[in-house]
Amino acid sequence: MKNILTNKYSGIALTALFGIVAFLFWRVFYPHALVYQEQYQLFQFDSSYILERISLPGGVAAVIAECLTQFYNHPTIGAIIQSLLLVGIQLMTWLLMKRNGQQGIQYISSFIPALILWYVLGDESVLTIYSWSLLLTLTAMLFHPQSSKASMIYTLIFIPIIYWIVGPLVLLYTLFVTIQSVKKKDYLIGIGVLPYAVSFIVLSSQWFPYPVHRLFTGLFYYRFVDIYPYWLMAVPVLCLLVTSFRIHPVLSIAPMLLIPFGYDAKKYELMEYDYLIRRQQWDAIIAKAEKQQPDMPMSVCATNLALGMKNQLGNRAFRFYQHGTEGLLPKFERDFTSALLTGEVYYHLGLVNTAQRHAFEAMEAIPNYNKSGRIVKRLAETNLINGQYKVAEKYLRMLEKTVFYRTWAKDKLQLIAHEEQIDKHPLYGRMRQFRLQEDFLFSDTELDKIFGQLFMHNPKNQLAIQYLLIHPLLNKDIDSFMRYLIAVQEKVKYNPTVCQEGIIFAYTQRQQTVPEGFVNPTIQQSFKRFAQVYSQGGQNSPQLEAFKGTLWYYLMKE
Numbered sequence: 001m002k003n004i005l006t007n008k009y010s011g012i013a014l015t016a017l018f019g020i021v022a023f024l025f026w027r028v029f030y031p032h033a034l035v036y037q038e039q040y041q042l043f044q045f046d047s048s049y050i051l052e053r054i055s056l057p058g059g060v061a062a063v064i065a066e067c068l069t070q071f072y073n074h075p076t077i078g079a080i081i082q083s084l085l086l087v088g089i090q091l092m093t094w095l096l097m098k099r100n101g102q103q104g105i106q107y108i109s110s111f112i113p114a115l116i117l118w119y120v121l122g123d124e125s126v127l128t129i130y131s132w133s134l135l136l137t138l139t140a141m142l143f144h145p146q147s148s149k150a151s152m153i154y155t156l157i158f159i160p161i162i163y164w165i166v167g168p169l170v171l172l173y174t175l176f177v178t179i180q181s182v183k184k185k186d187y188l189i190g191i192g193v194l195p196y197a198v199s200f201i202v203l204s205s206q207w208f209p210y211p212v213h214r215l216f217t218g219l220f221y222y223r224f225v226d227i228y229p230y231w232l233m234a235v236p237v238l239c240l241l242v243t244s245f246r247i248h249p250v251l252s253i254a255p256m257l258l259i260p261f262g263y264d265a266k267k268y269e270l271m272e273y274d275y276l277i278r279r280q281q282w283d284a285i286i287a288k289a290e291k292q293q294p295d296m297p298m299s300v301c302a303t304n305l306a307l308g309m310k311n312q313l314g315n316r317a318f319r320f321y322q323h324g325t326e327g328l329l330p331k332f333e334r335d336f337t338s339a340l341l342t343g344e345v346y347y348h349l350g351l352v353n354t355a356q357r358h359a360f361e362a363m364e365a366i367p368n369y370n371k372s373g374r375i376v377k378r379l380a381e382t383n384l385i386n387g388q389y390k391v392a393e394k395y396l397r398m399l400e401k402t403v404f405y406r407t408w409a410k411d412k413l414q415l416i417a418h419e420e421q422i423d424k425h426p427l428y429g430r431m432r433q434f435r436l437q438e439d440f441l442f443s444d445t446e447l448d449k450i451f452g453q454l455f456m457h458n459p460k461n462q463l464a465i466q467y468l469l470i471h472p473l474l475n476k477d478i479d480s481f482m483r484y485l486i487a488v489q490e491k492v493k494y495n496p497t498v499c500q501e502g503i504i505f506a507y508t509q510r511q512q513t514v515p516e517g518f519v520n521p522t523i524q525q526s527f528k529r530f531a532q533v534y535s536q537g538g539q540n541s542p543q544l545e546a547f548k549g550t551l552w553y554y555l556m557k558e
Contacts, residue, residue, distance in 0.1 A: 011107050014086060017508040018111060020203025022083035024543040032275035033074030033262070033268065034082065034143040036124060038072040040223070042335070042371035044401035057204060058129070058167025061136055065129040073404045082101070090114040092138035094244035099142070103325070108249035113239045115255035117250050120235055121391045124271070125223035133221070134235060141176045153191060159197050167218045170197055172236040174430070179244045183342045266296065273302035274337070277344050278374060282306040293321045298341055300327035305345050313466040315498030319549040325474045328467055329447055336365040340375065348461055350434025350454055356382035371398070373405055380412060385431045389416045419472065434461050448472060454483065459491040469499060476555055497523065501551040
């Protein structure tokens with residue numbers, strides 16, 4: 001191994017392999033994580049926006065990172081950027097190690113900081129600004145002069161500049177300078193550089209409207225401004241150790257093994273459902289649910305919406321995990337993730353004002369006070385549908401200053417001048433037909449009545465019909481289901497599998513005969529077998545598993 005790594009081409013091969021694995025990781029397995037980062041920012045090519053950013057410590061890195069993060073909207077481009085960023089950190093680490101006399105097999109140790117950062121990025125609240133700040137700091141360390149006189153001048157001049165560019169990661173640079181100076185017995189610089197940097201950060205609190213602890217933890221590194229995960233320090237500490245001292249290459253195995261544990265499966269499952277909903281990939285959502293049954297309210301909600309949009313909810317609802325009505329519309333929480341997903345359901349149902357409220361609440365709840373490109377786009381749409389053109393124009397002008405939303409915004413600005421085109425629009429025209437004309441407040445306990453109003457207002461609203469009839473069944477309220485079914489069938493022809501299962505169950509409860517033609521003979525035979533199994537073994541009968549996926553199993557077993 002040692003002989004192999006003395007060959008410069010083997011190092012290039014290892015770095016290339018590292019970059020390819022990183023690219024595949026983000027593009028194949030976690031594209032939703034990239035899009036998640038993009039959707040909670042709105043980088044605008046606007047002088048006031050950029051000046052506001054770069055006027056703060058770390059603002060230059062923030063502008064660079066946010067500008068590039070907007071490209072994460074296309075996962076392939078995002079995966080390339082993310083992998084190149086990790087490779088860049090690894091290469092900078094190696095150049096610093098090489099400068100300090102390390103070579104050969106030590107090359108493996110240069111991967112340690114990048115691998116730990118890869119693990120740390122599993123926390124979705126760690127912003128890409130942190131990674132770019134680290135890369136820029138390592139670059140500054142590489143260009144630090146070795147002579148004592150030049151080192152002192154460079155330090156005095158560039159510490160304020162580096163602090164302005166990357167924020168408190170300037171402390172990594174100062175500690176590196178301290179170690180290098182002490183090694184050369186240049187104690188004046190070694191002792192003085194750290195207090196100089198710390199005092200500069202403390203004094204900067206007089207110029208910026210932030211408490212001192214925020215300036216030390218970074219204004220842009222973490223999404224939650226009142227929380228700082230101190231394990232973030234592990235990355236710069238390891239950078240310092242690896243670049244200043246010889247670290248045994250075997251230790252690089254540990255961060256490689258850690259990476260999978262940094263990405264919480266449940267959290268990223270919800271993130272993927274949200275990503276697929278945003279892209280309206282309904283078939284992909286259903287396929288994902290078929291592969292692994294969703295078991296959380298938000299994932300069940302996404303699955304039910306996808307089934308409803310494909311007009312399959314009435315036939316397949318109970319083939320998937322259901323647990324009450326929260327799987328249709330989870331209770332409202334002032335949270336920037338769940339409110340966004342729930343708002344999608346309201347939007348497609350035709351409750352435009354409620355969807356708008358959820359979108360606005362979601363953006364206001366973003367912890368670092370960013371705007372969101374996805375949410376601003378939705379607010380523009382809801383105001384277009386409602387005819388609030390001045391408000392819609394305000395949001396569209398914001399999007400016009402971006403890269404990926406610019407064309408879309410310009411197209412929608414044209415609609416404002418021609419209202420008749422909105423009525424003819426395949427989505428907005430349909431939403432105008434579905435939306436309720438009167439605004440009102442409603443309780444989470446009366447959602448069935450809202451679905452009913454949507455249906456009565458427009459019987460062509462297929463999603464409202466499906467939600468209206470599935471809601472009482474999820475509540476195990478057969479009487480309400482029968483009342484709603486009669487009201488629906490008076491206006492439209494709708495009698496899918498789940499409804500037929502509900503009809504035969506209701507008539508059996510009443511000890512009545514099902515009218516001819518209401519229930520398919522196959523379903524009738526299946527119910528007879530179910531009733532026989534249940535009467536012999538009760539709800540704990542193992543033979544009931546054969547009926548899993550039916551309404552009867554949900555009503556009697558769960």
